[in-house]
Amino acid sequence: MFLTSLLRRARGLRDDRGNAMIAVIGLLAVTSMITVTVTGATVQALGFTSLTRAGVQSNAAAEAGVDAMLAELFADDCPATGELTATQGSVDPTLTGPAASDPFFVATVAYRISTAAAWTPGCPVEAATQIRIQSTGFAVDQGVAESASAGDASAVQAVYTWTPGANSAAVTGAAVFSYGTPGLANSLELLSFNGNSANVIVAEGNIVCSNSVYVQGDIVAANGNIQLDNTCSAGGNVWASGTVTLQGNKTIGGDVIAAGTGLTRIDPQTAIGGGVYARGEIDSWGQRCTSGATGWDAAGDACSVARTTGADPVFYNRTDVVAPTRPAWVDVAFVSADWVSRGWTVRTYTGPCNIDNNGVKNSAVTAFSSYTTPTVIDMRGCSSVTISTSAKLQVTMKTDLTFIMPKTVNIEDFTATSSTSIDRALRFITPDTVADGIPTQTGCGRIDINNQNELEAPIAVMVYTPCPVTNSNQLTWRGQYYAGQVSFSNNSELTYVPIGIPGFDLGNGAGGPGGSGAVGGPAMPGTPGDLLEYTDIDVPA
Numbered sequence: 001m002f003l004t005s006l007l008r009r010a011r012g013l014r015d016d017r018g019n020a021m022i023a024v025i026g027l028l029a030v031t032s033m034i035t036v037t038v039t040g041a042t043v044q045a046l047g048f049t050s051l052t053r054a055g056v057q058s059n060a061a062a063e064a065g066v067d068a069m070l071a072e073l074f075a076d077d078c079p080a081t082g083e084l085t086a087t088q089g090s091v092d093p094t095l096t097g098p099a100a101s102d103p104f105f106v107a108t109v110a111y112r113i114s115t116a117a118a119w120t121p122g123c124p125v126e127a128a129t130q131i132r133i134q135s136t137g138f139a140v141d142q143g144v145a146e147s148a149s150a151g152d153a154s155a156v157q158a159v160y161t162w163t164p165g166a167n168s169a170a171v172t173g174a175a176v177f178s179y180g181t182p183g184l185a186n187s188l189e190l191l192s193f194n195g196n197s198a199n200v201i202v203a204e205g206n207i208v209c210s211n212s213v214y215v216q217g218d219i220v221a222a223n224g225n226i227q228l229d230n231t232c233s234a235g236g237n238v239w240a241s242g243t244v245t246l247q248g249n250k251t252i253g254g255d256v257i258a259a260g261t262g263l264t265r266i267d268p269q270t271a272i273g274g275g276v277y278a279r280g281e282i283d284s285w286g287q288r289c290t291s292g293a294t295g296w297d298a299a300g301d302a303c304s305v306a307r308t309t310g311a312d313p314v315f316y317n318r319t320d321v322v323a324p325t326r327p328a329w330v331d332v333a334f335v336s337a338d339w340v341s342r343g344w345t346v347r348t349y350t351g352p353c354n355i356d357n358n359g360v361k362n363s364a365v366t367a368f369s370s371y372t373t374p375t376v377i378d379m380r381g382c383s384s385v386t387i388s389t390s391a392k393l394q395v396t397m398k399t400d401l402t403f404i405m406p407k408t409v410n411i412e413d414f415t416a417t418s419s420t421s422i423d424r425a426l427r428f429i430t431p432d433t434v435a436d437g438i439p440t441q442t443g444c445g446r447i448d449i450n451n452q453n454e455l456e457a458p459i460a461v462m463v464y465t466p467c468p469v470t471n472s473n474q475l476t477w478r479g480q481y482y483a484g485q486v487s488f489s490n491n492s493e494l495t496y497v498p499i500g501i502p503g504f505d506l507g508n509g510a511g512g513p514g515g516s517g518a519v520g521g522p523a524m525p526g527t528p529g530d531l532l533e534y535t536d537i538d539v540p541a
Contacts, residue, residue, distance in 0.1 A: 054139035055151035059536075061137025062156045064091075065105030069133045070160075073109070076525035078123035083108045088140050099140070107135035111162060113343045114373045114399055124526060127343030127374045127400070128162045129422060131528060136539055155539045161422060161529035173506030174201045175217060175496035176481045179329050179439050181205035181224075183470075183487025184213050184232065191495045192216040193478070197236055198496035201507075203327055206242075217496070218254070222326040225260065241323035243280065246270045256311070259323035264316075268308035276305055276314045279321040284308070327507050329438050330482070332464055334404050334431040339376050342502050344402070346376040353382035360391040374400040384408035389451055397459060402427040407467050408445025414453045416461075423458040425499045426479075430465035439466030439484035446470060453477065460497035482506055 069084050084107045089100025110132045111124035124131050136155045175190055175198040176182065182202055190198040197217035200207070206224040209215075209232035218236040219226060225242035228234070228250060235253040238244055242260035246252070247267050255274035258264040264278045268286025276282065284301040286308035293299035298316060306314045315321075336346045351364025359365060368377070379385050385405055387393050389412040395401075398419045405428055418424045430447065434440040444467035452474045455461055461479035463469060468485040475492040479499060488494075500506055 052151070054142055055154065057139035057141060058137045058151060058154040059156070061091075061105045061139070062135045062154045063137070065107035065135030065137060066133050066156060066158045068105070069107040069109055069135070070528055073124075073131070073528050078109065080123075082110070082122040088138075092140070095140075102140070103138050104140075105135055105137045107133060109133050116372045124162050125343050128526070129399075130532070131160050131162045133158045133160075134537065134540075153539045155537045157533070157535050157537045158531065159533040160531055163423065163527050163529040173480060173482050173498070173500060174199045175494065175498075176200045176486050177203075177327070177506070178481075178483060178486040179203045180485040182207060182485060183489060184209040184215075186211050186213075186489040187491045188213045188488045189493045190215045190217065191493065192235070193495050193497050196496050196498055198494070199236065201327065203329065207240075220324050222324045225262075237274070239324050241326075244278075257321060259321050266305050266309060268304065270309050272305075272309040272311035274311065276302075276309075276311045276316075277318060277321045278316045279318060280316065282314070282316045329432075329466075330504055330506055331432040331435045331437065331440075332429060332501055332504055333433055333435070334378075334429065336376075336378075338503055339402070344374045344376050345371075346378065349377050349379040349381060353379075353384065354386045354388065355391050355393060356386075356388045357390040357392075360393055365393070368401065369396040369398070371401065372398045374402075376402045376404060378404040380404055380406050382406055384410070384445060386410040387412060387414050389413040397424045397426065400425040400427075402429060405430045405447075405465070407443050407465075408447075409465075410448045410450075411453060412451040415455075416459050417456045418459050421458060423460070425462065426455070426459055427462040427464070427499070427501065429462075429501065430467060432466040441466055441468075441484055444468065444484070447483070449475060455479070460499050462499050462501060464501060 065084065068086065072078055072084060086104040087100065088102045088104045089095045091104050108121065109123060110119040110121045111128040112119050112130050113127045114129055119132055134155065134157050136153055139152050142152045182200070184200070184207070190200065192198045198215060199217040199220065200215055201220045202222060202224065204223050207219060207221045207226045209219070209227070210229040211231070213232040215233070216235040219234045219238050221240040221242065223241050225244070226238055226240040227245040228238065228247070230248045231250055233250040233252065237254035237257060238252055239257040240259065242258070243262040243264050244256055244258040245265045246256070247265070249269040251271045253273045256266070256272060256276045258278045258280065261280045263281055263283050265283045266276065268284060281298045282301050282305055284304045286304040288294050288300055289303040289307055293303040302314045302316050305311055339346055349364055351362040352359035355365055383406055387410070392413050394415045394417070396417055396419050407430055409428070409430070416426055432440050447463070447465050447467055447469040449469065450472045454476045455478050457478060459478065461477055463481045463483065466484045469481060469483040469487065471488045471492050472490045475494070478495045478497045480496060
């Protein structure tokens with residue numbers, strides 16, 4: 001009985017040890033699961049943290065690449081290959097070894113000449129309207145886990161409008177360049193825009209200006225005299241190789257410079273903001289000075305000019321007064337291949353030569369408003385071109401347009417507007433086919449622009465012809481003229497917006513003492529304009 005009880009107790013102890021073992025094993029399993037879970041979470045958190053850090057670094061590097069390429073474009077220093085790179089070491093000089101040579105960013109630039117055109121890799125050309133910068137940035141501290149490697153590189157894309165230089169490949173010329181004697185009369189305003197002085201430059205002949213004319217710039221006669229009558233005023237200098245005559249109530253904002261040895265006459269009703277510099281003597285009938293040179297001789301006249309006009313200083317009989325440099329005429333021929341090489345499409349016009357109320361419906365005319373890439377329309381198949389008042393031609397420009405014209409043109413009641421806020425260039429060019437440095441006027445009729453012609457911002461026009469140009473009757477244009485002779489009358493207004501002619505140096509259109517500014521000058525580069533798009537993109541393979 002006792003033995004039986006003892007055996008039962010021993011059997012019970014063995015059963016308890018088995019239960020304890022099961023408990024221990026269960027505890028170990030739970031502990032292992034917790035350890036694995038905590039370890040996995042730690043690794044995942046570490047990977048996420050490194051991913052975040054790498055992503056921030058690579059995205060910042062990509063954006064730095066866009067900024068660096070923009071800086072190069074603004075400085076007119078676009079990389080020849082269209083690609084700009086930087087290493088980690090160039091950004092952080094403390095890095096050494098292989099890490100210093102790792103890439104920081106790779107940025108590339110491309111351009112297109114219209115929104116419908118494909119992107120062309122490389123630096124923007126003259127006809128470009130938009131640029132695209134794509135930049136890939138790289139993290140200096142890469143992700144520690146395989147899942148975090150996506151943040152090691154990031155890419156962004158920025159699209160900007162492209163603003164061609166005021167000169168592009170050409171230097172643009174003055175607001176009005178007239179090779180021969182111009183006509184400036186009857187309610188004319190030549191206005192500056194964006195700091196560009198609206199200068200009038202005449203290569204050969206005298207300038208006579210009268211009846212409510214205001215030139216917001218210089219008036220320069222490179223080989224002739226200047227006479228300003230009846231409220232004909234200038235915001236800048238009046239500068240002649242000969243003499244200057246100022247009659248009537250007017251304002252000269254700058255200097256009066258007369259390089260001729262003849263007599264310069266200055267009305268006492270004139271207000272002069274600068275000085276008077278005359279190689280010859282000065283005549284004035286104004287009030288005499290009360291001290292010093294008080295007589296009616298040359299010295300007294302000079303003193304009177306200073307007193308009545310406010311000019312300071314007033315010099316006469318000065319041999320060091322120099323004439324403006326006489327600018328040569330620039331012969332602009334039309335070579336189709338040259339325009340094509342700059343991104344233009346050249347089309348031969350096949351429509352009516354007389355665009356009237358019927359001709360305006362012709363498909364060749366309505367096409368003017370449909371072109372979306374820079375287009376040259378060669379109209380020289382017509383012996384003369386007329387855009388008549390009855391047509392009331394309105395062109396909505398989606399791109400730059402250049403019309404190659406015959407030697408007789410009549411433009412009436414013509415209006416051009418832009419389909420967007422992007423600057424558009426409109427050119428009317430009658431080629432000068434004889435390369436002799438003077439306007440070839442054989443066969444010229446007249447370029448007549450009259451009867452309510454209007455251009456709205458942001459369009460600017462360039463009129464080039466060796467023939468005479470006449471503007472009258474409510475002209476409201478933005479742009480410039482370069483012609484054999486240019487005349488304005490009857491309520492004309494021109495706001496000087498320089499656009500020039502691609503491939504030709506028309507001079508920088510400046511005046512000023514010494515003559516060096518009358519011609520020449522550096523070309524002005526294009527620059528990025530408004531930001532149109534800034535997005536993340538896939539990292540290039």
